[in-house]
Amino acid sequence: MALAPLAHVLFTRVLRYDATAPHWADRDRFILSCGHASILQYAMLYLAGYGLTLDDLREFRQWGSSTPGHPEVGHTVGIEVTTGPLGQGFANGVGMALAEQSLRERFGQDVCDHHIHAIVSDGDLEEGVSHEAASLAGHLGLGRLVYVYDQNHISIDGPTELALDDDAVGRFEAYGWHVTDLGDASEDLDAMEAALVAARAEHERPSLVIMRSHIGYPSPTHLDDPAAHGLAFDATTIAEAKAVMGMPDEPFWVPDDVLAYYREAGRRGTPARLDWEQRCAAALSGRAAEWEATLASRPLGDDWVQTLPSFSEGDSPATRVASQSVLNAVDRVVPGVLGGSADLTGNTGTKLSDTTAFQRSTPGGRQIHYGIREHAMGSALVGAALHGGVLPVSGTFLVFSDYMRPAVRLAALSGAKCVFVWSHDSVGVGEDGPTHQPVEHIMSLRLIPGLTVLRPADGNEVSGGGSWPSRATGRLPSSRVASRRRPLKGPRRSRSTVWPRAPTCSTPTMILSWCLWGPAPRWRWRSKRRGCSAPMA
């Protein structure tokens, strides 16, 4: 409830979207990083006309509903990323901003020109991944990021002052962000709008708008009450709160004029979208196939399989060396590969030859230096993949997959089409000692539902193209697939759905969610899915 005014401003005044075309490629992205406030987003999706119904809201947090406890991408139209584990949405947005900027550089402003908005909470900013992501975003000057920090000073255990004294302004300015401290403006719609509009106009630096809010507002009983985090209000408290707002004590009461107002707001981006379609068609003249391949992160053309390297018996390259050459072969056929690593680019074979570093001054480069920030790198990959238009690849040592594990799990859960390259499996790092000895990591990663874990044994298994019988049949030999899990729930899919043709492209040690020419394997948790018929752009 406390964030309703902010959501109102975002969805009726600031965000550039068209609820009738929720997958419009040039829409602004909105992330609710504090995913536990999901009802806020569902209410907005209903009001703005994304297809959610009042019945869906009535089924909030029920098994199989379109309104699960935390927002899930691919499950509910209008949800851009799966959030809930704190800090992830914050870092996903950084990946989206990377994708947006990369697309803009490649296709021009007529094709790609939007912003990434997020609401982030005290908890998001306490998590370490927020540091990694914010520091990276500040370094790269990702000006399309506009985050609102919902500073409600409340955590589950009590006031945040139990554990948190950070000077958020100082912290984010130290990262090079543009920071606006709105103070206690959680009811001041115009102040919020002005701050957000100013933040959108700042294109050299990411923006953080800090807004003091009061959890439970306007409930007289639960104002600033930690219990409001997860408490289902009782009938009296609900009646009280509604009385304060001048509403009748009727469940799911939505006045017609309010609904009409929001539905109108949900369509106010339509002219912009239609205009974009025209400009886009002109700008993409002669590049339609490239654009289509870009959006699907697929190879352009048909003869690309032949371009993948194969290795003869005498070659015996280290798999990470083979991976480097395979990755570069892929880079020559798939538009928009984003290479990168957590400061181990050479070691993990994740260097793209045909591009330069993505930096503030060279945003057209496609080689990202994530720094020693494995967690944010993983989350950025998820965000970039879900944004679309890029095929993000990351590298670090296998043992450090632990640092990025929460992001990897969400990649699998979200069906994000991204590639985690992890090199230096157990054999051969003995001198570095047990801290660098990933004895348990492959098995541990294979336990993550929906994650495709490949551990090639030689160069041709990395390439997947050289000597594989699969090349002829278009099937993946089952003995070579290290892990290809079925979903726990939902329909079984035939092998050819998951791997329509053999995977050609792979990895030093492992490639996850890797399937160049089919949809990324998606783990469908629930059997009942609604409202998500269109593919994600």
Add this chain to the structure above:
Amino acid sequence: MALAPLAHVLFTRVLRYDATAPHWADRDRFILSCGHASILQYAMLYLAGYGLTLDDLREFRQWGSSTPGHPEVGHTVGIEVTTGPLGQGFANGVGMALAEQSLRERFGQDVCDHHIHAIVSDGDLEEGVSHEAASLAGHLGLGRLVYVYDQNHISIDGPTELALDDDAVGRFEAYGWHVTDLGDASEDLDAMEAALVAARAEHERPSLVIMRSHIGYPSPTHLDDPAAHGLAFDATTIAEAKAVMGMPDEPFWVPDDVLAYYREAGRRGTPARLDWEQRCAAALSGRAAEWEATLASRPLGDDWVQTLPSFSEGDSPATRVASQSVLNAVDRVVPGVLGGSADLTGNTGTKLSDTTAFQRSTPGGRQIHYGIREHAMGSALVGAALHGGVLPVSGTFLVFSDYMRPAVRLAALSGAKCVFVWSHDSVGVGEDGPTHQPVEHIMSLRLIPGLTVLRPADGNEVSGGGSWPSRATGRLPSSRVASRRRPLKGPRRSRSTVWPRAPTCSTPTMILSWCLWGPAPRWRWRSKRRGCSAPMA
């Protein structure tokens, strides 16, 4: 080499230690968070007289040596924590400072009054766990922390400017730290000493001394060269560097007077230690048994098993509720239990009834509000346990064990006696959706070598005391032990070594490294161990 002057200042002028009694409980702790610079620490341990020999240094990075690639606690005397995975040492120190302060409050300044020093690198500060730990330390005002930030502007991929622009002064001031920017003072011994002494005198805030250094210094060839990170210099380069320093080109050359100087420095803490022993004996008058139990994190007295709760068939408490009462029973018999959680204290049953919150104004409290910082919480537990004098317990949801996994792995590897409580296993969180559904986590944790994972099925299995046959025999029934791994290397130990008596005390969902009355099970990676005959205090 670049950090040799700093190490010289630390080990000959600043640190309060006695190399002849490396386990002296009131010694300053020194952490090399950038563990890949391990040779620096080994050289100091040799020079100061901790027992390492020139032969040990000759075996640097060799299998089975006392000088492995990254420092390992329990393996080499003088190493306080196992480092290498970046950021961990930074956060371990915060746990040590918690333990130090808690001990000081309980036994007084005559018994406990020391500092926690660390050298942290660019990479440590890029990692998210450094944010969580620094923010917590600033909030709690852990003034005994004195860290030096070795700002060498070099990472493996090249200059840190590829990925990092943070204003470190602004960032740490935003956390409430006392920050000194020394500038390019990596050869100015007196400036370093003055800054460190001033930082030690600041007891209200943790301190960060920022020092610009130059990797590879004084090698003319490899100055500021990223390759210096891991490069073995060739003979010419070595000769060049030695010529610059006025040293003969002779391997492992240590002049007698230099060695004598350092050995003297290594003993300069002896009078302080002897004085401490006297003061300590007086201060502990009548509390010797408590002190002994404190150092071993064991129960005081013999009849404590009877005080553990047992549950009758009708009780059926949730295991996290049972855990809460078991934990409080343990708290009444084990001195120095440090409770805490990542903002889920009630939910995970990690609330201690007989104490208050540990805060800046109430440092005698033993309930720590770690904030939503699972990773730093895990690392702090490791540091606190290795410091000694406390039995640290943490709580969060099982699914968020992913966030703290690098720390949990190091807890197991280090044999740190700490307890991770993870509640809310898969059944029952369905409404929160798959982000909160830990379907793979128990199996995944059981893969970590050296980690004891218990998943009790009811209140009595939590207590371990009620109806267990083990109570009579003092043995843990093997069918109840979820995971009790043997070390991969090293001698097999009989069950009675690992579990001298039945574990009595346990957990909502799981307890790791939990063994109240025996040494924590330690995973001995190497079969050859030297120089570590004394137990860690």
